[in-house]
Amino acid sequence: MHGFRRTGWISGIPLLATLWVPSAHAHVGHGTSSWMEGLLHPFGVDHLLAMVAVGVWSVHALPRARAWLGPAAFLLALMGGALVGGSGWTIPWVEAAIAASVVVFGVMLMIAHRPLPRTLGLGLIAMGAWLHGLAHGTEAPPTDFVGYAAGFLLTTLALHLGGVALGLWLHRWQPRTARWSLVGLGGLTGLSGLLLWARL
Numbered sequence: 359m360h361g362f363r364r365t366g367w368i369s370g371i372p373l374l375a376t377l378w379v380p381s382a383h384a385h386v387g388h389g390t391s392s393w394m395e396g397l398l399h400p401f402g403v404d405h406l407l408a409m410v411a412v413g414v415w416s417v418h419a420l421p422r423a424r425a426w427l428g429p430a431a432f433l434l435a436l437m438g439g440a441l442v443g444g445s446g447w448t449i450p451w452v453e454a455a456i457a458a459s460v461v462v463f464g465v466m467l468m469i470a471h472r473p474l475p476r477t478l479g480l481g482l483i484a485m486g487a488w489l490h491g492l493a494h495g496t497e498a499p500p501t502d503f504v505g506y507a508a509g510f511l512l513t514t515l516a517l518h519l520g521g522v523a524l525g526l527w528l529h530r531w532q533p534r535t536a537r538w539s540l541v542g543l544g545g546l547t548g549l550s551g552l553l554l555w556a557r558l
Contacts, residue, residue: 396509399497400517404456404554405490407547408432409514411463412483413521417529418540419466419473425525429518431480435487436494436514437507443495444503452493457555459486464548470540 400406409432416428449455462482466474473479498506528536 393502393505393509395497395499396494396506396511397513399494399510400513403550404460405514406517407460407550408456408463408486408490409517410521410524411460411467411544411547412487413518413523414525414528414540414543415463415466415470415479415483415521417522417525418470418536419479420476424476425522427476427480428483429515429522431484432487432518433511433514435484436491437511439488439491439493440495440498440507440510441491442488443492444498444507445495448492448496452489452496453558454555455489456486456493457551457558459489460551460554461548462486462551464544464546464551467544467547468541470544471537 400409412428412432416425420427463486466479466482474482494507494510528539532539
């Protein structure tokens, strides 16, 4: 239990703290005009939490040689959603759906030691990523979609790698408390998603 407090809660503090970022869940409506905008956009709390969670989950819920499947599914679906959003199509409840995806990813972390069937887990990741991509795409500058997409894909990959690194660290250096750390991290992620939904 002491290990849970030391590693689980401490690991989640930076994620919870990001709720205070002023642009935490702003998507549709703020301007985007460059590669740099795409690079910075995924640092909104909802995107950041989702991407890190996917990386951590993939390490603990998938066979080690298949840990790349979670980030790969997210990146592919993210790009698909962005292409749809960039074409001008969106859904009125996209923000609520994105917040719900953060809650789902939190629950997936909490049960990572008793993982969902691989197809279901990757399907949920792809569904959430498509929604995040849709939000990205609706904000893409009309004249520089490629640069904007390259920016947010690069940041997404970096955040996934950060999640994978955190997952590996827990697995290697905190094997006795890794389960409780995942429960704590997943709980904080899910709670953050609920708070984001309440702010809508």
